[in-house]
Amino acid sequence: MPTSEAQKRANAAYxxxxxxxxxxxxxxxxxxxxxxxxxxxxxxxxxxxxxxLPHCPxxxxxxxEDTAGE
Numbered sequence: 001m002p003t004s005e006a007q008k009r010a011n012a013a014y015x016x017x018x019x020x021x022x023x024x025x026x027x028x029x030x031x032x033x034x035x036x037x038x039x040x041x042x043x044x045x046x047x048x049x050x051x052x053l054p055h056c057p058x059x060x061x062x063x064x065e066d067t068a069g070e
Contacts, residue, residue: 023048 003011025033037047 033047034044037044040047042050
């Protein structure tokens with residue numbers, strides 16, 4: 001089934017609002033991460049975010065492109 005123009009616009013708008021952070025683990029490490037995520041009943045993305053975000057500063061403390069250098 002072809003993707004409608006409205007869905008293409010919605011997907012593009014969603015992607016503009018999201019960040020993209022890529023990790024490139026070895027095949028073995030990737031398999032371990034995927035298994036751990038599955039065992040936790042989470043997607044790989046949710047699993048990784050749940051582990052990383054507690055170690056990051058709050059959003060109010062992080063400069064954005066608009067406020068960097070002020």
